[in-house]
Amino acid sequence: MPLAILAVFxxxxxxxxxxxxxxxxxxxxxxxxxxxxxxxDNTFNPAISLVFSVIADWQEFSGGSPDGLELELSRVDxxxxxxxxxxxxxxxxxxYEGEELELxxxxxxxxxxPGNHTLRAxxxxxxxxxxxxxxxxxxxxxxxxxxxxxxxxxxxAGDGLQWDHWSSAGDVTLLxxxxxxxxxxxxxGHGHGEEGVAPxxxxxxxxxxxxxxxxxxxxxxxxxxxxGVLQMxxxxxxxxxxxxxQESSExxxxxxxxxxxGADLSYGWxxxxxxxxxxxxxxxLVFDGDLSGELDDNGTETVADDQLVVFSDRVAGGYAxxxxxxxxxxxxxxxxxxxxxxxxxxxxxxxxxxYYTRQLSETLRLRIGATFVDNExxxxxxxxxxQLTGFLGPHGHGLxx
Numbered sequence: 001m002p003l004a005i006l007a008v009f010x011x012x013x014x015x016x017x018x019x020x021x022x023x024x025x026x027x028x029x030x031x032x033x034x035x036x037x038x039x040x041d042n043t044f045n046p047a048i049s050l051v052f053s054v055i056a057d058w059q060e061f062s063g064g065s066p067d068g069l070e071l072e073l074s075r076v077d078x079x080x081x082x083x084x085x086x087x088x089x090x091x092x093x094x095x096y097e098g099e100e101l102e103l104x105x106x107x108x109x110x111x112x113x114p115g116n117h118t119l120r121a122x123x124x125x126x127x128x129x130x131x132x133x134x135x136x137x138x139x140x141x142x143x144x145x146x147x148x149x150x151x152x153x154x155x156x157a158g159d160g161l162q163w164d165h166w167s168s169a170g171d172v173t174l175l176x177x178x179x180x181x182x183x184x185x186x187x188x189g190h191g192h193g194e195e196g197v198a199p200x201x202x203x204x205x206x207x208x209x210x211x212x213x214x215x216x217x218x219x220x221x222x223x224x225x226x227x228g229v230l231q232m233x234x235x236x237x238x239x240x241x242x243x244x245x246q247e248s249s250e251x252x253x254x255x256x257x258x259x260x261x262g263a264d265l266s267y268g269w270x271x272x273x274x275x276x277x278x279x280x281x282x283x284x285l286v287f288d289g290d291l292s293g294e295l296d297d298n299g300t301e302t303v304a305d306d307q308l309v310v311f312s313d314r315v316a317g318g319y320a321x322x323x324x325x326x327x328x329x330x331x332x333x334x335x336x337x338x339x340x341x342x343x344x345x346x347x348x349x350x351x352x353x354x355y356y357t358r359q360l361s362e363t364l365r366l367r368i369g370a371t372f373v374d375n376e377x378x379x380x381x382x383x384x385x386x387q388l389t390g391f392l393g394p395h396g397h398g399l400x401x
Contacts, residue, residue, distance in 0.1 A: 243255070
C-alpha cells in the first residue's frame with residue numbers, strides 16, 4: 001500500500017496530476033477517472049460527463065412548514081475536462097439545481113512548477129476539510145453535514161488562486177498544504193430577518209490585497225498497520241472587509257470580517273481482499289467574528305427605517321460518522337452533526353443521519369437515507385429520502401484529501 005501511494009509523488013508533474021485521484025483518504029469517494037493520456041491520440045479530447053440525481057423524499061416538521069412527499073430532479077452536473085497542455089489541466093462544471101443553472105467551477109491547474117508544486121486559477125471549490133472540495137454527488141450522505149452547511153454553505157466556490165505542495169515524510173506518510181486567495185468567500189452569508197428584507201452579504205469586486213478572502217489547509221496521510229490509513233488535517237477560511245446589503249441596495253455595517261477554523265481526523269481500514277472496509281472520522285469547526293445580521297424594523301413598515309443588528313461572537317460545531325462496506329456494492333453508515341447557530345441567542349441544533357448505499361452498477365447508485373433534525377428553539381424535522389444517481393461518461397474532481 002505505501003509504495004503504491006508514494007509512487008504517485010515520484011512521477012513527472014503531468015503524471016502526478018493524472019494519478020492524483022488514486023490517492024484516496026479515509027471517507028473520500030471516487031467516481032472515476034477522466035481518461036486522457038497524451039496529446040497524440042484521441043483520448044486527449046475533452047472528457048465530457050453528465051451526472052444526474054433524482055430524489056423522492058417525505059418531510060415532516062413540528063411547526064408550520066409544509067409536510068409531505070416531493071419528487072424532483074435535484075441536480076444535474078455537466079463536466080468538461082482535459083489536458084490543454086502537457087503541464088496544464090482545465091475543467092468546467094455547470095450545475096442545474098433548484099431550477100437554476102450556475103457555473104460551479106471553471107479552472108486551470110498548472111503542474112509544471114519544479115517539485116511537487118501546483119498552481120490553480122479560476123473558479124473552484126475551496127480547500128477546506130474533508131468535504132468542501134467535493135461536489136454533492138461524491139458525498140457519503142445525501143447532503144453535507146449541518147455544521148458545514150451552516151458555517152460554510154451548501155457549496156463554497158471562489159474566484160481566485162491556490163498554491164499546493166505535496167511531499168513525503170518517510171516511507172508511509174504523505175503531507176500536503178495549500179494557500180488560496182479569493183475575491184469572495186461568503187458562501188451566501190448569514191443574513192437573518194423577515195423574508196424579502198433579510199440582509200445579504202456584499203463583497204466589493206475590487207479591493208486591496210489584504211482585504212481578499214484567504215484559505216489554508218495542512219493535512220497528512222499515513223499508513224497504520226498493514227490495512228489502515230490515518231489522516232489528520234487543519235483548515236482555515238478568512239472573509240475580510242464585507243458588508244450586509246439591504247434589499248434597497250443600501251450597504252449596512254461595512255468593514256466586517258469573520259473566520260472559520262477546522263480540524264479533521266479520519267481512519268480507514270480495508271480487508272486483505274479489498275471487499276470489506278470500515279471508516280470513522282469527524283471534523284470540528286469554530287466560526288469567529290461578525291457572524292450574522294438581523295434587521296430590526298423599529299416598529300415601522302418602511303424598509304428604509306430598518307436598523308441592522310450585527311451578531312459578533314464565536315460559535316462552534318462538528319460532525320462525526322462511522323461507515324461500513326461489506327461488499328463491493330453495499331455500504332451503510334451513521335452521522336451526527338451539532339452546531340451553535342451563528343445568530344443572536346446561539347441556539348443549538350443537531351442532525352442525525354442514517355444511510356444505505358447500493359452501487360447498482362459502475363454508473364448507477366441508489367441511496368436511502370433518514371435524517372432527523374432537533375432545534376433548541378425552532379422546528380424539529382424528519383426526512384426519509386430515496387436518491388438515484390447516474391454517471392454518464394468519465395467523471396471525477398481530482399483532489400480528495
